[in-house]
Amino acid sequence: MSLSDELYRETILDHYHHPRNRGVIEKPSTLVEGVNPLCGDELTLYLQVEDSKIKDIKLTAKGCSINTASGSMMTDAVLGQSIAEAQKIIDSFKHMMLESREKDVSLPENMEELEALQGVKKYPVRIKCAILPWNTLTQAIKNVSANNSEKSTKVEMS
Amino acid sequence: MLNTNEIRKDFPILSREVNGKKLIYLDNAATSQKPIQVIDAISDYYKRYNANVHRGIHTLSEEATTAYEETRELITDFIKADDSKEIIFTANATAAINLVAFSWGKANIKKGDEIVLSPMEHHSNLVPWQMLAKETGAKLLFLELTEDGQIDMESAKEWIGPHTKLVAITQMSNVFGTINPIAEIAKLAHARGALLLVDGAQGVPHIPTSVHELQCDFLAFSMHKMLGPTGVGVLWAKREILEAMPPFMGGGDMISSVKLTSFTANELPWKFEAGTPNIADVIASGAAITYLNKIGMQAVREHEIELSKYALSLFAETSKNGMGDDLVLYGPLDASKRGGVFSFNLGDIHPHDIGQILSDQGVAIRAGHHCCQPLMNELGVPGTARASFYIYNTKEEVDMLFTALKEAKKVLGHVSIR
Ligand SMILES: Cc1ncc(COP(=O)(O)O)c(C=O)c1O
Numbered sequence: 001m002s003l004s005d006e007l008y009r010e011t012i013l014d015h016y017h018h019p020r021n022r023g024v025i026e027k028p029s030t031l032v033e034g035v036n037p038l039c040g041d042e043l044t045l046y047l048q049v050e051d052s053k054i055k056d057i058k059l060t061a062k063g064c065s066i067n068t069a070s071g072s073m074m075t076d077a078v079l080g081q082s083i084a085e086a087q088k089i090i091d092s093f094k095h096m097m098l099e100s101r102e103k104d105v106s107l108p109e110n111m112e113e114l115e116a117l118q119g120v121k122k123y124p125v126r127i128k129c130a131i132l133p134w135n136t137l138t139q140a141i142k143n144v145s146a147n148n149s150e151k152s153t154k155v156e157m158s
Numbered sequence: 159m160l161n162t163n164e165i166r167k168d169f170p171i172l173s174r175e176v177n178g179k180k181l182i183y184l185d186n187a188a189t190s191q192k193p194i195q196v197i198d199a200i201s202d203y204y205k206r207y208n209a210n211v212h213r214g215i216h217t218l219s220e221e222a223t224t225a226y227e228e229t230r231e232l233i234t235d236f237i238k239a240d241d242s243k244e245i246i247f248t249a250n251a252t253a254a255i256n257l258v259a260f261s262w263g264k265a266n267i268k269k270g271d272e273i274v275l276s277p278m279e280h281h282s283n284l285v286p287w288q289m290l291a292k293e294t295g296a297k298l299l300f301l302e303l304t305e306d307g308q309i310d311m312e313s314a315k316e317w318i319g320p321h322t323k324l325v326a327i328t329q330m331s332n333v334f335g336t337i338n339p340i341a342e343i344a345k346l347a348h349a350r351g352a353l354l355l356v357d358g359a360q361g362v363p364h365i366p367t368s369v370h371e372l373q374c375d376f377l378a379f380s381m382h383k384m385l386g387p388t389g390v391g392v393l394w395a396k397r398e399i400l401e402a403m404p405p406f407m408g409g410g411d412m413i414s415s416v417k418l419t420s421f422t423a424n425e426l427p428w429k430f431e432a433g434t435p436n437i438a439d440v441i442a443s444g445a446a447i448t449y450l451n452k453i454g455m456q457a458v459r460e461h462e463i464e465l466s467k468y469a470l471s472l473f474a475e476t477s478k479n480g481m482g483d484d485l486v487l488y489g490p491l492d493a494s495k496r497g498g499v500f501s502f503n504l505g506d507i508h509p510h511d512i513g514q515i516l517s518d519q520g521v522a523i524r525a526g527h528h529c530c531q532p533l534m535n536e537l538g539v540p541g542t543a544r545a546s547f548y549i550y551n552t553k554e555e556v557d558m559l560f561t562a563l564k565e566a567k568k569v570l571g572h573v574s575i576r
Contacts, residue, residue, distance in 0.1 A: 039510055040508075040540020040541055126514075
């Protein structure tokens with residue numbers, strides 16, 4: 001299999017060409033911008049939380065295929081989940097991408113699709129592209145949990 | 159065109175494979191590949207005459223000093239300088255520019271003075287001046303660019319004024335490939351009593367260069383972009399200017415005598431070469447210059463004009479027949495006004511994605527902001543993809559670039575509205 005096929009395997013391309021949960025939420029519980037200055041990836045994440053559950057999540061993004069696909073899959077994975085469950089999903093994903101660089105990891109059934117992003121681990125410079133939406137979501141959850149009245153922060157990958 | 163079949167035999171790396179494909183190296187603006195003559199010169203030094211320079215009274219040290227100083231002579235002739243004392247070895251072009259900013263700059267730039275730059279400067283010909291301006295209270299002014307990435311000379315006439323102390327401009331843009339009218343800018347600067355620094359990092363490797371024709375006061379460049387090893391840069395400046403400049407770094411080699419509380423600086427050029435220099439790589443840089451001299455810089459330039467004309471025709475044809483308006487090329491469309499550096503974008507596809515798909519096909523290009531973030535902002539893009547040529551590149555490789563681009567468009571094109 002060529003690297004192209006691996007990195008851009010169908011799942012990623014599908015999410016890249018048809019990103020899920022695109023758009024804005026008019027009155028979100030919180031809104032966070034994420035940027036990766038090195039490659040210019042930018043996204044805005046809108047999160048609507050009710051009764052500790054993710055009622056709605058939307059993204060607008062300008063970035064590379066990895067960034068777009070990762071964000072799209074993330075919204076799919078956490079929509080409808082409780083905050084606690086969403087945090088677990090974030091942790092498992094980041095563990096897969098950051099802590100087990102050497103070998104492939106299998107994720108719980110509800111996250112299987114995200115395994116497609118493991119191909120990115122072979123390209124260390126691009127791991128950040130995959131991680132940006134997740135760090136942005138982490139911040140959004142923090143905002144909601146802290147009942148942050150400002151409700152708008154920025155996450156910058158360094 | 160140069161005899162690339164023969165030339166390629168001297169570059170061992172060009173026969174390697176990448177991802178199961180033949181390597182097509184089109185990232186020469188970042189760094190060039192090295193011929194075997196340069197690689198051998200490094201190991202020859204370490205195997206046969208490794209010793210410190212300018213110090214030992216023994217045969218090895220004499221041989222090393224002679225070889226080291228020979229490179230200085232070769233570089234003097236290469237840029238048509240008058241005197242090898244005007245050639246200072248540094249770590250890279252960036253270090254050469256910093257040397258000027260912090261030695262000449264601190265001694266000569268005061269609050270209210272103006273430093274004129276262009277928006278197409280590499281960070282290394284921008285950030286040192288920002289630092290100097292912050293420290294001294296000087297002002298930075300930026301020339302304007304035309305649509306096709308050339309310096310608007312009307313703005314030069316306007317901005318280079320009575321308060322201008324220094325103009326610092328690249329000889330050739332590492333993004334647009336634009337070759338700037340340095341001599342004309344020099345006349346404007348000198349008419350105002352200002353000095354002109356030329357960033358030759360892209361120009362010197364690709365264009366026959368004479369400091370007299372450029373009429374500049376400082377010229378900085380890096381050997382690694384012109385067949386030499388990494389770790390060697392050159393600063394050339396007029397002798398009177400260098401003599402008046404205070405030393406930049408203190409230490410061994412840069413002194414003629416030292417007392418407990420004072421020192422006397424060494425003569426040029428050693429006054430600016432504190433500490434043990436990068437002996438092996440300076441010597442190997444001599445082999446790089448000899449290699450380029452053998453080919454002849456005029457022939458290098460003509461080869462690249464041919465490749466550029468060919469690439470320009472493919473850009474025009476491909477956007478007509480394959481990619482519509484998606485393929486956007488930046489910079490001048492006239493091969494005589496540009497070098498072989500082609501920055502482009504493909505629709506909404508992120509440059510990193512283009513770079514990745516091309517790499518999978520063995521084609522090495524650069525993708526990103528090319529150390530020109532302000533320029534990317536001006537173009538309104540996060541970055542560009544960039545292909546850049548040198549003496550060993552062929553028209554077939556340019557063809558491969560476009561084949562790979564069509565593949566990228568096939569895989570990543572048609573992005574839905576985001
Ligand atoms: C126009 C220009 N100036 C300066 C530099 C800096 O060269 P170096 O990194 O070798 O100091 C580069 C290299 O990328 C360049 O393209």
